[in-house]
Amino acid sequence: MHGPAQAGWLLVALCAATGSYCLLRMRSRVEEQRRAAGGEALMGFGMALMALPAAVLTPPRWAWLGYAAVFGVAALRALWAARRTRHHLHHLVGACAMVYMAVAMTTTPAAHTGHGGGGAPALTGVMLLYFAGYVLWSGVRLLPVAAPVPASVPTLAATEGGGTTVIGWGDRTELAMACRLSMGIAMIAMLLTL
Template sequence: MAWLLVVLGVAVAGSCLLRREARAEAVTGAGMAVMAVPMSVFDPGPWGAAVLAAVFALAGLHSLLGRAPHRAHHAVCSVAMVYMAVALAAAGPGNSEHAAHLGAGLPLLTGVLLLYFVGYVLRTGMALIPGPARSLSIPGPSGAGAPRLRNAPEVAMACRVSMALGMLAMLLVL
């Protein structure tokens, strides 16, 4: 499951970097990919969790001070990433992959974050279901519809849903 989260994080980060309004998802995706890499492959050392926590704390502060329409959601994502980085670091070196067995994290906070992300996935996922009058531009042979599809608001929502699903998976492991 760890490698699936790495692939999800890298894919979402890469696709979100192309969109100016989805840069927060790109940062979250990159952080999720780094946090999901198995410790047997990459050991960030004792400062790895502190660096990730600091990056996500700054990203959360940036989200709160910014003017993005989804700043509260980005702030919650940043809080969740800081929380997971601190909880996994508290599990001890070499034990991050087995944090669930060690009882890492606070059960109440983990539960609240799980409920938030489940609600977010359901609410935003329902908004992605196309209605009869809406349709996306599909690239034809000339590729003229590709920029419209990439910049469609549905793509940003799909990025957020993908990241929320990744957060759910990481919180379940915690």
């Protein structure tokens, strides 16, 4: 009993920290990054609430239906946004996974305590494979390479006066990728409890 509660709190902390950083990323000057950060902040905080140990909070059935509705709307928004950029397909899969877990909690409340029994094993397995692949792909993209930094990912920006200015830490693509990696790992942990 002590182990799963501790793991639950670590998962809550990871997801809440990721969601907080994504809120800060919403201050970016790049519109597409702001949109992506908003969806990722919703996902981070939603995962943090869903991961709260059952000893602390056992939401009523209607709360899980609320989760399903919120993330159902997020899935529709991601589906609409996916026509512009491929990254929103990942947001779509993540939102669908959250709907799936919320519906599993509605039908089998014991799944929230980590005793399993919720969800369809085949669908859970497919989602686990997807997120495991995403985590590996994201991790590889974070590995340092000896090649020069491409122009599309500047760490310094030129100013009109000929000088340079440092890009804010909220606009750093490697930090955004690290957040996505964290949420992918957290999603795997949450799916394993179903």
